[in-house]
Amino acid sequence: MCLISSVLLLIASHLFTRTTVPTPAQVESLLYTYAASKSLTNITKLHARLIVSGFLAPWESRYIPALLASGYALSGHVPYARQLFDGLHQRTKRAYNSMIKLYTEKGLMHNAVEMFVEMFKSGRTKPDRLTYPFVVKACSALSMSNFGLLVHGLIISSGVDSNTFVGERVQKQNSGNSAEITRPTTSKSK
Numbered sequence: 001m002c003l004i005s006s007v008l009l010l011i012a013s014h015l016f017t018r019t020t021v022p023t024p025a026q027v028e029s030l031l032y033t034y035a036a037s038k039s040l041t042n043i044t045k046l047h048a049r050l051i052v053s054g055f056l057a058p059w060e061s062r063y064i065p066a067l068l069a070s071g072y073a074l075s076g077h078v079p080y081a082r083q084l085f086d087g088l089h090q091r092t093k094r095a096y097n098s099m100i101k102l103y104t105e106k107g108l109m110h111n112a113v114e115m116f117v118e119m120f121k122s123g124r125t126k127p128d129r130l131t132y133p134f135v136v137k138a139c140s141a142l143s144m145s146n147f148g149l150l151v152h153g154l155i156i157s158s159g160v161d162s163n164t165f166v167g168e169r170v171q172k173q174n175s176g177n178s179a180e181i182t183r184p185t186t187s188k189s190k
Contacts, residue, residue, distance in 0.1 A: 024064060027055075027064055027067060028067050030042075030046055031068065031070070031071035032071070032074075034046065034071060035070075035072075035073075036074070038075050039075065040072075040075050040077050040080075043071050043072060043075055044080075050064065050068070056068075063092075065087065065088055065089075066088055066094060066095040067094075069088060069095045069098065070092075070094050070095050072084060073085075073095075073102040074098055074101075074102075076102065076106070078102060078108070081099060081102055082099070085099055090124075091119075092125065093119075093126070093128065093131075096116075096119040096125055097128070097130045097131050099115050100112050100115050100119070100134045100138075101134050103115060103134075104134040104137055109137075109141045109142045110138075112134060113138050113139065113142065113147070116131065116135045116138075116151075126158070127154065127158070127160075128158075128160065129160050132154075132155050132160055135151055136151060136152075139151060
């Protein structure tokens with residue numbers, strides 16, 4: 001893994017020459033690679049290069065800061081992810097989903113539910129099939145059955161309930177079984 005990280009850092013350093021400006025797709029690719037490897041060091045180095053290069057200037061990109069927040073969230077670093085998220089002028093669905101997932105995975109269920117409520121109230125981004133499983137898990141862990149039923153209604157009205165994993169998570173919560181679902185099935189029948 002160390003060799004791969006070194007190669008990626010070398011590639012990243014070449015992306016930020018004075019004559020070359022990386023595309024959002026290149027930055028996104030690096031962020032996902034670093035986040036998947038839980039490489040906080042590499043994400044912070046990339047973040048520093050983005051700042052020094054001026055790539056994070058507000059007039060340059062509105063998309064990259066949201067990707068950075070998601071990158072920190074996917075790598076599991078709550079403080080950096082939250083700080084970047086709070087500074088976003090345009091909060092994307094990906095940024096919200098990454099934060100909700102991060103909070104749920106770190107056991108910060110209240111934070112996950114609060115982030116979901118903020119996402120919903122913003123009116124700019126709508127929850128999707130990636131949002132609901134973590135929100136339902138948080139509701140279940142917090143024994144928030146009334147709020148869970150409200151989320152269930154949102155899932156049905158949005159059509160996301162056709163996603164098997166989301167449907168099973170809701171069924172587990174509604175049956176009072178808050179056990180973790182480890183694997184979605186391919187069949188919707190129970």
